[in-house]
Amino acid sequence: MSSEVDDLVAKIMKELNGNGGTATKAPAQDTTSADPDLTAKDFPLFKKHPDLVKSPSGKELKAITFQDIVDGKVDSKELRIAPSTLRMQGKIAAEAGRSQIQNNFQRAAELTGVPDDRLLEMYGALRPYRSSKQDLLDIADELADKYHAPICSNWFKEAATNYEKHNKLKGDN
Amino acid sequence: MKRQKRFEKLEKRPVHLDGFVKEWDDEGLVAMHSKNDPDPSLKVENGVITELDGKKREDFDLIDQYIAEYGINIANAEKANAMSSQSIAKMLIDPNVSRSEVAKVTTALTPAKASDVINQLNFAEMIMAVQKMRPRRTPFTQAHITNTLDNPAEIAADGAEAALRGFPELETTTAVARYAPLNAISLMVGAQAGRPGVITQCSVEEAVELGLGMRGFTAYAETISVYGTDKVFTDGDDTPWSKGFLASCYASRGLKMRFSSGSGSEVLMGYTEGKSMLYLESRCIYITKASGVQGLQNGSVSCIGVPSAVPSGLREVLGENLMCMMMDLECASSNDQTFSHSDIRRTERMLGQFIAGTDYISSGYAGEENSDNTFAGSNMDVLDYDDYESMERDLAVDGGILPITEDQAIKIRQKAAKAVQAVFDGLGLPEITDEEVEAATYGSTSDDMPKRDMTQDIKAAQDLMDRGVTVSDIIKALDDHGIDDTAQAVFKLAQQKICGDYLQTSAIFDKDWNCVSAINDNNDYMGPGTGYRVWENKDQWQKIKDIPWALDPQKVDF
Numbered sequence: 001m002s003s004e005v006d007d008l009v010a011k012i013m014k015e016l017n018g019n020g021g022t023a024t025k026a027p028a029q030d031t032t033s034a035d036p037d038l039t040a041k042d043f044p045l046f047k048k049h050p051d052l053v054k055s056p057s058g059k060e061l062k063a064i065t066f067q068d069i070v071d072g073k074v075d076s077k078e079l080r081i082a083p084s085t086l087r088m089q090g091k092i093a094a095e096a097g098r099s100q101i102q103n104n105f106q107r108a109a110e111l112t113g114v115p116d117d118r119l120l121e122m123y124g125a126l127r128p129y130r131s132s133k134q135d136l137l138d139i140a141d142e143l144a145d146k147y148h149a150p151i152c153s154n155w156f157k158e159a160a161t162n163y164e165k166h167n168k169l170k171g172d173n
Numbered sequence: 174m175k176r177q178k179r180f181e182k183l184e185k186r187p188v189h190l191d192g193f194v195k196e197w198d199d200e201g202l203v204a205m206h207s208k209n210d211p212d213p214s215l216k217v218e219n220g221v222i223t224e225l226d227g228k229k230r231e232d233f234d235l236i237d238q239y240i241a242e243y244g245i246n247i248a249n250a251e252k253a254n255a256m257s258s259q260s261i262a263k264m265l266i267d268p269n270v271s272r273s274e275v276a277k278v279t280t281a282l283t284p285a286k287a288s289d290v291i292n293q294l295n296f297a298e299m300i301m302a303v304q305k306m307r308p309r310r311t312p313f314t315q316a317h318i319t320n321t322l323d324n325p326a327e328i329a330a331d332g333a334e335a336a337l338r339g340f341p342e343l344e345t346t347t348a349v350a351r352y353a354p355l356n357a358i359s360l361m362v363g364a365q366a367g368r369p370g371v372i373t374q375c376s377v378e379e380a381v382e383l384g385l386g387m388r389g390f391t392a393y394a395e396t397i398s399v400y401g402t403d404k405v406f407t408d409g410d411d412t413p414w415s416k417g418f419l420a421s422c423y424a425s426r427g428l429k430m431r432f433s434s435g436s437g438s439e440v441l442m443g444y445t446e447g448k449s450m451l452y453l454e455s456r457c458i459y460i461t462k463a464s465g466v467q468g469l470q471n472g473s474v475s476c477i478g479v480p481s482a483v484p485s486g487l488r489e490v491l492g493e494n495l496m497c498m499m500m501d502l503e504c505a506s507s508n509d510q511t512f513s514h515s516d517i518r519r520t521e522r523m524l525g526q527f528i529a530g531t532d533y534i535s536s537g538y539a540g541e542e543n544s545d546n547t548f549a550g551s552n553m554d555v556l557d558y559d560d561y562e563s564m565e566r567d568l569a570v571d572g573g574i575l576p577i578t579e580d581q582a583i584k585i586r587q588k589a590a591k592a593v594q595a596v597f598d599g600l601g602l603p604e605i606t607d608e609e610v611e612a613a614t615y616g617s618t619s620d621d622m623p624k625r626d627m628t629q630d631i632k633a634a635q636d637l638m639d640r641g642v643t644v645s646d647i648i649k650a651l652d653d654h655g656i657d658d659t660a661q662a663v664f665k666l667a668q669q670k671i672c673g674d675y676l677q678t679s680a681i682f683d684k685d686w687n688c689v690s691a692i693n694d695n696n697d698y699m700g701p702g703t704g705y706r707v708w709e710n711k712d713q714w715q716k717i718k719d720i721p722w723a724l725d726p727q728k729v730d731f
Binding site: 045064116 | 235244246273280383410412414415419421423424425427462464465466501643645667669670672673674676677688690691692
């Protein structure tokens with residue numbers, strides 16, 4: 001129990017010190033080891049740990065107020081889930097025996113940094129007969145290099161291999 | 174032949190308008206088991222599945238590959254698959270074995286093995302198993318909110334009424350595709366006006382739908398379809414990898430989502446590989462599990478005409494719902510598209526899910542008259558409300574729909590129509606007139622609504638997307654018009670998307686924005702005296718008991 005509290009404190013300190021305003025820049029793996037260990041009893045985060053939940057720029061959840069939105073002081077990008085929150089929810093899911101959900105949320109955490117339009121294009125590229133093998137590998141590189149998204153990068157590599165084997169690449173239809 | 178009078182009368186009964194066909198294994202017109210279904214098998218070498226249901230790894234198709242890679246809990250797989258299907262089936266209905274104990278075994282099975290387990294159960298046993306295996310302790314249901322004119326005031330009013338009646342999720346779609354953003358906004362506003370915490374979706378093409386969510390016009394998505402054969406999956410314009418990626422895209426924007434699948438889709442799309450509907454559906458369920466998606470809408474859904482035509486078809490449909498729950502997935506259990514002209518069969522259709530209780534018994538129930546349901550009609554609609562509520566009262570079952578009074582309906586419908594009127598004004602959309610608000614308040618179908626200039630609406634919808642309008646503008650519009658409580662509710666919904674609690678399995682919000690999911694409302698059924706019992710949920714039971722049309726015998730003069 002005490003080590004859990006320590007982890008939480010460490011996490012909060014790290015968030016306070018380190019995540020000033022640019023959390024979306026390197027979203028994926030920077031704070032994984034410092035994410036607190038959460039279980040079912042920490043759920044829902046909104047009621048139990050609102051302090052741990054941050055906006056993409058690192059603001060505390062409760063610091064984003066109704067009035068600020070009405071006054072047009074909040075960029076709508078601030079009304080989004082942050083990678084650290086997705087990883088916390090992933091831990092809660094895994095703790096409840098749902099490791100696949102955690103995997104999904106880890107991919108999602110990586111994708112928070114990809115702009116909407118580019119994300120929709122990436123999804124389109126994975127649809128059957130849309131992309132050459134090289135197209136998919138190029139996106140894999142983009143994910144790894146530009147968005148620090150190694151898991152999603154791998155996802156595209158895996159798709160490239162499997163699409164080649166099962167004839168889902170551009171021109172295969 | 175001289176006609177026998179009784180047979181002549183029977184032929185005139187509505188059930189004779191329904192479709193019935195004999196089984197045909199090679200075309201997949203078979204519910205539970207086809208002669209072409211593979212026998213279950215599994216080989217694990219160095220932590221890698223090298224044989225799955227009769228196929229060696231080198232012979233895997235794309236779906237096998239995906240399931241073998243991600244869909245099966247490998248650590249327990251050899252042990253679980255070595256158990257007899259009958260012994261696993263017995264665990265499913267044994268009240269002494271908890272849900273989590275069963276799930277440890279069932280999440281490690283192969284698709285063919287899970288199908289074989291379902292084949293051991295009769296309909297009554299499936300009900301017993303569903304009661305225990307649904308992830309969320311408290312059952313709910315979901316409604317469709319549509320109309321054939323895409324009238325925004327009517328969408329908002331119907332949404333608000335459904336919200337007040339207890340549906341925690343509402344789903345719209347369009348009659349005219351380009352109305353999508355207007356329908357999404359109208360439903361969200363109507364729902365929050367009706368009962369804060371109700372979440373909404375707008376079912377349209379995959380990429381468009383995600384775009385609506387990104388702007389904050391919707392809170393979840395459900396019609397992300399997956400299929401059981403490689404050919405049909407490709408015809409559906411996706412692969413397991415694209416759908417798995419799409420799942421992560423949704424989560425990355427804090428949006429809840431579930432996949433959708435259902436028996437009969439492969440028959441309708443023409444490539445069954447001669448496999449049974451249950452076996453093909455098992456593959457869809459495993460694709461969902463493999464993707465790390467928290468739930469699935471299944472139970473044939475819009476393909477119900479196919480399984481309902483063959484022997485044991487509706488048993489199969491409950492069976493596939495159960496299999497979804499065995500994989501520890503949220504189950505929105507269909508009872509969706511209309512399939513029968515017979516009121517008796519309509520009731521039969523939902524009996525299993527209704528009695529057992531599921532995460533969402535219907536997905537959805539028509540929250541408008543079926544003539545306005547642009548999902549092609551649902552098994553039950555608003556005109557069935559009083560029958561449905563009577564059944565809940567008769568059987569002491571919580572089917573997730575509550576009686577309301579006429580006065581309550583009028584008030585909430587008017588409130589929602591006015592709220593969406595304000596939002597349209599605030600966003601610079603074509604006016605919703607007072608006449609429309611009045612018609613939406615007192616009307617029942619789009620026939621009761623004044624006609625809008627649909628060309629202007631469609632232009633405005635495109636313009637709204639081009640202008641980059643988001644949920645912040647909606648909050649502002651409501652606030653500017655002094656509609657404080659709905660503005661606050663839309664704001665709170667936006668806050669919840671930052672927090673992500675409702676991305677967990679089977680999550681909904683109550684009226685105070687408490688997130689209720691399989692994490693904090695875990696189904697703990699273990700026989701009589703345990704699990705959810707509606708009479709222990711005293712407020713809910715009181716509302717179900719107090720149908721407005723029941724007489725008070727103490728106040729009746731005999």
